[in-house]
């Protein structure tokens with residue numbers, strides 16, 4: 001499954017008086033591009049003021065030498081994002097910026113908040129005027145209204161009023177500040193390049209620019225980087241964490257060290273567990289590119305069934321905004337995936353995919369494989385059945401659209417045209433990720449949401465119906 005769920009954002013920040021902060025941020029964002037392709041933005045401070053540029057498009061479309069030169073300063077934060085319907089367009093791109101009595105401020109956020117509807121109503125009643133429909137803007141208003149005198153305390157004051165998933169980079173005139181929510185739902189890591197510090201959503205950003213990984217920003221921790229170096233404060237405490245387990249098998253890059261684990265090796269472990277839970281008699285194992293490949297390798301290794309490359313992905317088909325015609329609909333999944341007939345023909349094929357959401361993509365893939373001559377297709381899934389939406393930053397559709405919530409296993413198997421269908425169990429997934437108890441969020445599989453929310457604050461149900 002390669003085109004159904006969207007992560008909301010990727011972050012990169014740097015404080016450096018000797019290196020090219022803007023160029024390194026651009027490269028850091030390149031490495032985070034898989035976390036969001038709708039818009040990209042950057043804000044810089046030279047100690048006196050903040051300049052910024054953001055627009056819709058990929059990092060390579062939004063930034064060029066000319067635009068980078070207009071951003072001045074040694075502190076820079078950058079952001080790439082995917083957005084939901086209500087928050088699309090350049091105006092909602094990040095970083096968001098504001099000028100207030102405590103100085104300039106820019107903010108880049110990954111995650112999703114669950115009490116901004118009521119907070120926004122309260123702020124508007126008290127006179128706040130919102131410039132965007134981006135829920136993150138609530139944080140800026142709370143900071144501006146805070147009675148705390150310095151910016152760090154104002155940020156803490158604002159964040160203590162919000163609930164949800166957030167990894168955030170703040171840029172002030174003099175500081176780069178990073179904060180991760182108390183449950184650590186979205187990733188955020190610290191690196192060092194020469195004598196300077198960098199922060200990113202995932203470690204491939206460090207690998208690309210030659211920075212060394214130091215550690216994760218701890219859940220509930222604030223990291224402050226300024227002319228005196230780096231210092232940290234534990235600003236929120238929690239007796240559990242709720243790292244998003246979806247990041248491990250779906251979003252993270254295979255070369256990423258995510259939540260302290262290598263993504264590729266973790267996915268291989270998930271594939272091995274899948275093979276222990278679901279034994280089938282088949283001729284070859286293939287993976288749906290890209291994120292099904294590592295789990296397929298693990299499945300093959302554990303089961304002894306040979307692995308092969310059975311599906312090719314066209315990496316050059318990006319998001320299109322043209323109205324789909326009959327021809328587009330007919331081409332469907334073939335625009336992105338094509339089977340290698342010589343590998344598939346006359347074989348009993350295990351195909352490993354990372355998840356099934358609506359079931360429509362799985363059905364198309366299985367049709368492709370059967371058309372390519374597969375005798376039988378066994379669909380094995382490296383996540384449990386998705387049965388509930390996410391309110392913390394992953395764009396999972398409504399419950400009514402989730403095939404795992406509305407159909408039994410056998411009904412789903414028939415619907416997607418598979419000869420066998422097996423999901424990894426929730427316990428098997430936690431075991432292969434080597435999760436400690438209460439370490440990961442798995443609410444979209446179990447409906448056990450780690451942060452309570454009120455229905456009036458949730459406006460996802462009607463929005464996530466694309």
Ligand code: SF4
Pocket residue numbers: 185243244245246247389390391392393394441442443444445
């Ligand atoms: S509900 Fe699912 S997608 Fe959302 S944070 Fe939890 S595990 Fe991740």
